[in-house]
Structure formats: structure tokens, C-alpha cells
Amino acid sequence: MRSRVLAIVGVSAAVLALAGCGSEMTGTPSAASGAPAPSQSSSAPDTSGSAPSSSNDSSGGAANTAAGGFTQQGTKLKLGEKAIVPFKSEGKTGAIGVTVKSIDKGVEADLAPLDLGDKAKGMTPYYVRVTVSNESGTDFSYTSLGLMNALLPDGSEAQGVSVIGTFDKCDSGDAGKAFTTKGATYDSCVLAVAQAGTTVTGASYNEGEYTDQAPGTDYGSKPITWQS
Template identity: 75%
Template sequence: MRNRVLEFLGVSAAVLALAGCAGETSGTPSAAGGAPAPSQAETSTASSSADAPAGKSSGGSFTKQGTKLKLGEKATVPFKSESKTGAIGVTVKAIEKGAEADLAPLALGDKAKGMTPYYVRVTVSNESGTDFSYSSLGLMDALLPDGSEAQQVSVIGTFDKCDSGDAGKAFTTKGATYESCVLALAQGSTAVTGASYNEGEYHDQAPGTDYGDEAVTWQP
């Protein structure tokens, strides 16, 4: 995963980091919590959400890298947890605007002044029936209107407004789901309008699925 870390200054008793993405000047602060052409979507047999066009491989059918989706459409992507391989579905359901005051429990200090939080709501589904219990989604980014990546916040601990979540112990059967959230910040009149799935770690499971090279993206 593409993490670069810069220390925040002036914040004690917490690990704060600013992680960015290649080619971007925006970063991803971490905080200790307080308490390509569009492709037509097709219907999934495992979900009522629309699936992205997929490429065939020995591991199944997966959404091609670079696919552009609408909010509510599902990408089916290769996945691996420990030694178990299979597929998960990633559906960006909504992007919600928060308020600057929401960030107070994260103790980000001046780094959060004038910033508006946005919550990218994601549903993750088990598409292959593989035991992916206690796994986590992987690398996702929030996008600004020009397609650049928004500044993101990784929360160490809990943040009720936007829980990144993990699969839990029951994520072992086809059709099982859990909810995840990406917390991102935008300044002034700029807004978070989209999201991308950039995980390239599992591309060896199927050709055409190096999302680290060409992300799957969602826009309204």
C-alpha cells in the first residue's frame, strides 16, 4: 500500500501521521480517535447492486482495471487473506458531507482548521464464499471533482462518524457483507465527489486487475 508518513507537530499522547499518494501534494493524517471510458454495469447474481464489466480468469470474473462506475455499482475484485484467495465486491454507496466540528475528537489541531470532512460509505461483500474473516478492505481513496485524491484521515481507535470497519468473524460465506468508511477532508468550496479502489496487491490472481496501476473509480 502506498503510504508515506510525515509527523504532525504539537499533538501529544497520540500517533499522528500524514500519508499521501504518489503524485499528490495532499496527505493523510492519522489520529487517535476519541471514544478510461465508462463501461456498462451488469446485474450481479449475488447482489442487487450493479456489477462492473469483468474479465475472465482461472480465479473467476473480476472488474477490469480502469473501470468507471456510478455510486451504487459494484466492482468484483480479487482478494487474498492469509493463504486464502477468492473475490470480494466493493460498492461505494454514498458520499456524505460532515461538519468541521465532527473532527474535534481526533485532535488534529490546526491541520483540521477550515477543513470539511466527507464520509465515503462502502459495502464489502463476499463473492466467492471464502473464509475472509477479520480481513479489511484494502486501499481506497476519496476523489475531488478534478479526479485528484482528497486528503484522508486514518483513525487509530474509534470514530463514530466514520468507522473503517473490518470483516468480522462471520465473513465466511458467499453474500456476507460488512460496512466500511473512508474519511476524507476538503477545504473551502472544494468537495469530495468520488472514490477509487487502488489495491494492486492481488493482481497476480487475474490479468487486467492491477488497480494500483489503473484504479476502479466511482462518481455520481
């Protein structure tokens, strides 16, 4: 039996969760993609301590910090640099790290399994590769990152594609069962498309749900951004 993938093309946000908004178009694949299971590269190299670090780390972590050592809203980072942001799940609060590792350009044919029809014509897919780390040692197993967008060179949001199911070119992933200790990580991906003549060069973290944990972390109004 062929696996089914639901793709949603929105005018702005690409969401690392099973949601989409704005003007949307849905579809199912015309052929099975033979995709592997979601990536869950969680590990636990460090179990000491529970508070997020406010200093720079080996990946070039953010220097601008809000209360509690979290990255200040509106901070601008380079690819490979880590933001430390508040997080909570099922009543448990803590911190996670968000590192945009790379932005990879695909080809229009990559989109064929998503059966997007005319929406995909002339569009180039871009894959924003993200590593998420557990910074507080809180049990955040099976959680998803939250709202991120791909960005165009002028800072505006690229057209996002949310995939419900498995798309082997860009697996949104989740934390898995081992994301319970400080230092655990998993990889995720934001899928966006751009028309000919423009490119995706950056990403933003726009989650504003956790502002009650720390002042200065309203990323919904002032996102953290990464640019290549």
C-alpha cells in the same frame, strides 16, 4: 478511562487498514467520543457456488470484466455499483465485492475528537460509505478491505485521514468472524477532508496486491473509480 484514537493526515491515501503514508501528522483526542463498537453486519444468505459472478447484479455491478469474472482495471462506476475484485488472506484466495454506497458531507466540528490541531482548520470531512461482500464463499474472517482513496471532482485524490482506533462518524471496520460464506457483507468507511471551495465526489479502489490471481486487475496502476 478515556479511549484513545490516533489520527493520521496524509496528502493522498485514506487506508481501510492500520496504515498511512506520505506527509503525516498524528494526534490523540482531546475528549472521548463515546463511539460504538465497529460495525459487523455480516450475514450469509447464499452458500451456493464459489466463483464470482461476471454479470451485472441488482446494485448495477461492473460490466467490464477481466479474467475470472473480476472487474477490469480502470473501470468507471457510479455510486451504488459493485466491483468484483480478487482477494486473498492467509493463503486462501477468492473474490470480494466493493460497493461505494454514498459520500456524506460532515462539518469541521466532527473532527474535534481526532485532535488534529491546525490541520483541521477550514477543512470539511467527507465519509465514503462502502459495503464489502464475500463473492466466493472463502473464509476471509477478520480481514480489512485494503487501499481506497476519496476523489475530488477533477479525479485527483483528496487528503485522506487514517484513524487507528474508533471514530464513530466513520468506522473503518473489518470483516468480523462471520465473513466466511458467499453473500456475507460488512460496512466500512473512508475518511477524507477537503478545503473550502472543493468537495469529495468520488472514490477509487487502488489495491494492486492481487494481480497474480487474474490478469487485468492491476488496480494500483489503473484504479476502479466511482463518481457521484
